[in-house]
Amino acid sequence: MHKTNHIGMMKEEDILTQRAKENPFRTPEGYFEQFDQRLMERLPRKRRTSWLRRAMPYAAAVVLVAGAAGTLYWQANRQQTLAEAEAQTEYMNEMLDYSLVDNMEIAEYLTEAY
Amino acid sequence: MAADETLLLQLLHDDKTRETAFSGLVAQYKQPLYWQIRRMVVRHEDADDVLQNTFLKAWTGLDSFRGQSKVSTWLYRIAYNETLNFLERQKMPTQSVDDTTANFLQSDPYFDGDETQRQLQQAIATLPPKQRQVFLMKYYEEQKYEEMSEILGTSVGALKATYHFAVKKITDFFNALE
Numbered sequence: 426m427h428k429t430n431h432i433g434m435m436k437e438e439d440i441l442t443q444r445a446k447e448n449p450f451r452t453p454e455g456y457f458e459q460f461d462q463r464l465m466e467r468l469p470r471k472r473r474t475s476w477l478r479r480a481m482p483y484a485a486a487v488v489l490v491a492g493a494a495g496t497l498y499w500q501a502n503r504q505q506t507l508a509e510a511e512a513q514t515e516y517m518n519e520m521l522d523y524s525l526v527d528n529m530e531i532a533e534y535l536t537e538a539y
Numbered sequence: 540m541a542a543d544e545t546l547l548l549q550l551l552h553d554d555k556t557r558e559t560a561f562s563g564l565v566a567q568y569k570q571p572l573y574w575q576i577r578r579m580v581v582r583h584e585d586a587d588d589v590l591q592n593t594f595l596k597a598w599t600g601l602d603s604f605r606g607q608s609k610v611s612t613w614l615y616r617i618a619y620n621e622t623l624n625f626l627e628r629q630k631m632p633t634q635s636v637d638d639t640t641a642n643f644l645q646s647d648p649y650f651d652g653d654e655t656q657r658q659l660q661q662a663i664a665t666l667p668p669k670q671r672q673v674f675l676m677k678y679y680e681e682q683k684y685e686e687m688s689e690i691l692g693t694s695v696g697a698l699k700a701t702y703h704f705a706v707k708k709i710t711d712f713f714n715a716l717e
Contacts, residue, residue, distance in 0.1 A: 435713050437706050441678060445659050448679070449652025450577055456587075457573075461565050464591055468561075468598050471554070 548606045557601065565594055568611065571680075572618045578675045579622045579668070580629075581640055581660065583649045589625050593618040608689060615690045619672060626668045640664035662712035666705055673698055674705035 550560035572593060577586035596617050597604075604613055644650045644657050652660065663671055672691065676682045677698075684695045691698070 435710060437710055440659070440710060440713050441706070442655075444653075445655055446679065447656070448574070449650055449656040449660070450574075450583075451649045451651055452573075452583060453649065456583075457570060460569050460587075460590075461562060464565060464594050465558075465562055467591065467595065468558075469595075 544606065544609060547610055548604075551601050551604075551610075561598060561601070564597075564610065564614070568614050569594075572614060575615065575675070575680065576618055576622050578663075578679060579672060580625060581643065581664070582647070585625065585629075589618070589621050593621045596621065612686075612689050616692075619690060622672070623668055658713065658716065659709070662709040665712060666708060670701050670705045670708075673701045674709075677702050 547560065550556040551564075569590065573586060573590050576589045576593070577583065580586050580589060593614070597614055600617075604610075607613075608616075640661050644652070644660055650657070650660075663674065666674060669691075673687065673693075676687050676690075677684075684698050687693075687698055688695050693701075
């Protein structure tokens with residue numbers, strides 16, 4: 426039976442007593458003893474990776490850089506070759522103009538019909 | 540940060556010692572965390588679920604925990620958030636919370652309380668979750684307001700006011716029973 430004051434109202438100290446503070450809950454037998462193992466089995470582990478797998482990103486980066494460098498080198502080389510060929514053609518045309526030889530004469534010379 | 544906390548954090552962040560250090564944490568905090576959760580959710584099976592989720596969250600969040608607070612405070616905060624999430628999912632709009640709790644405690648094999656304790660649990664169940672947590676931490680666990688403030692992220696003044704309101708509601712609940 427709860428205690429009440431003179432106007433029949435219960436106060437904090439009548440309700441929140443030492444007895445009320447005692448833990449009324451229980452756990453199943455052995456709950457805390459088994460908890461750790463149950464939990465540790467559920468923990469997601471980080472996947473162990475081989476050295477080959479760990480090296481893959483670096484290998485990919487090396488291949489990319491080498492590919493890009495190769496492409497740049499090939500393009501630069503090609504441009505240089507084209508520029509050289511163009512310069513050579515221009516030089517030849519100039520030489521032909523100076524030597525007053527036309528294309529017909531060159532053709533005859535080449536076919537030894539001259 | 541205290542030296543032992545720094546060492547603990549190092550052990551928890553090192554792949555070689557992580558699991559052993561974490562299992563030490565589980566052994567040390569499973570019981571206080573369980574009781575904090577159990578008083579909130581009442582049912583043992585629910586408390587078990589929330590406790591496991593708490594440790595799983597802690598385990599997966601180890602890398603992002605950089606020692607901003609004590610490890611224990613961090614664990615209590617995760618447990619608190621997990622509990623609130625659980626209660627949010629469990630909301631039963633058709634029946635009042637105190638009736639549900641009263642019915643459940645009548646038949647719960649893991650509740651040993653007498654009539655006053657059952658009524659007190661019923662009264663506690665009527666409190667909104669955050670107010671309930673404040674009341675339980677102060678009344679049952681006798682935690683200092685400063686510690687509670689760190690875990691719950693609420694000012695000491697607000698916590699004192701919340702506890703006062705909670706006690707008032709519980710007193711009113713008992714007086715309404717008379």
